[in-house]
Amino acid sequence: MKTLDLANYGPVIPVIVIDKVEDAVPMAEALLEGGIKVLEVTLRTSCALDAMDRIIKHLPEAIVGAGTVRTKVDASAAKSIGCQFAVSPGYTSEIGKHCLDIGLSLLPGVSTGSEVMMANNDGYYFLKLFPAVAVGGINLLKGFAGPFSDVKFCPTGGVTVQSAPDFLSLPNVPVCGGTWLTPKDLVGNKNWIEITKLAKEASAIKRP
Numbered sequence: 279m280k281t282l283d284l285a286n287y288g289p290v291i292p293v294i295v296i297d298k299v300e301d302a303v304p305m306a307e308a309l310l311e312g313g314i315k316v317l318e319v320t321l322r323t324s325c326a327l328d329a330m331d332r333i334i335k336h337l338p339e340a341i342v343g344a345g346t347v348r349t350k351v352d353a354s355a356a357k358s359i360g361c362q363f364a365v366s367p368g369y370t371s372e373i374g375k376h377c378l379d380i381g382l383s384l385l386p387g388v389s390t391g392s393e394v395m396m397a398n399n400d401g402y403y404f405l406k407l408f409p410a411v412a413v414g415g416i417n418l419l420k421g422f423a424g425p426f427s428d429v430k431f432c433p434t435g436g437v438t439v440q441s442a443p444d445f446l447s448l449p450n451v452p453v454c455g456g457t458w459l460t461p462k463d464l465v466g467n468k469n470w471i472e473i474t475k476l477a478k479e480a481s482a483i484k485r486p
């Protein structure tokens with residue numbers, strides 16, 4: 279799978295933190311019910327790999343990727359459990375080349391022009407702008423559109439259901455990401471119905 283194809287499934291990729299492995303499948307079901315198929319589960323918690331393994335086995339229709347991939351070991355672990363893609367918060371050539379070697383699609387994080395150029399040099403033209411709002415948001419993406427006219431971005435970090443339509447109206451933004459679909463309090467209360475509502479709301483965001 280090409281990472282840019284992830285945008286074909288909807289305008290928003292949820293960035294998910296799973297603290298309790300038993301929440302993995304019901305949370306994924308709630309998101310799928312709301313029309314969200316692409317799930318980025320961050321490797322921020324100790325049960326993240328186990329959680330993704332369960333989702334992949336129980337819900338084959340989900341397209342599961344590992345977020346917070348910071349090392350070659352992270353990338354190899356994600357590949358070995360069947361993740362279809364990986365997302366990194368920053369970029370190193372080492373990780374970019376490793377993902378190419380092991381056949382794992384990578385959406386690499388960047389926040390500067392130099393990082394865009396390094397990623398391009400290794401063949402990556404669809405990049406995550408992270409942390410999107412903190413590094414300049416819409417204005418930065420408009421600025422990047424000039425010199426990097428062949429590059430597309432998935433802004434993540436500070437994007438909300440309110441601001442997502444503005445990001446998605448930019449020609450270089452096919453999809454955006456965020457944690458707002460799976461808020462900690464709703465997950466803590468196992469409020470899957472409310473998570474389905476947030477997923478429906480996000481899936482319904484119109485792109486121009």
Ligand SMILES: O=C(O)C(=O)C[C@H](O)[C@H](O)COP(=O)(O)O
Nearest residue numbers: 320345346367434435436456457
């Ligand atoms: O852990 C990672 O590698 C990440 O992917 C970071 C997330 O993209 C942001 O934390 C999302 O930020 P918010 O939507 O503002 O909560």
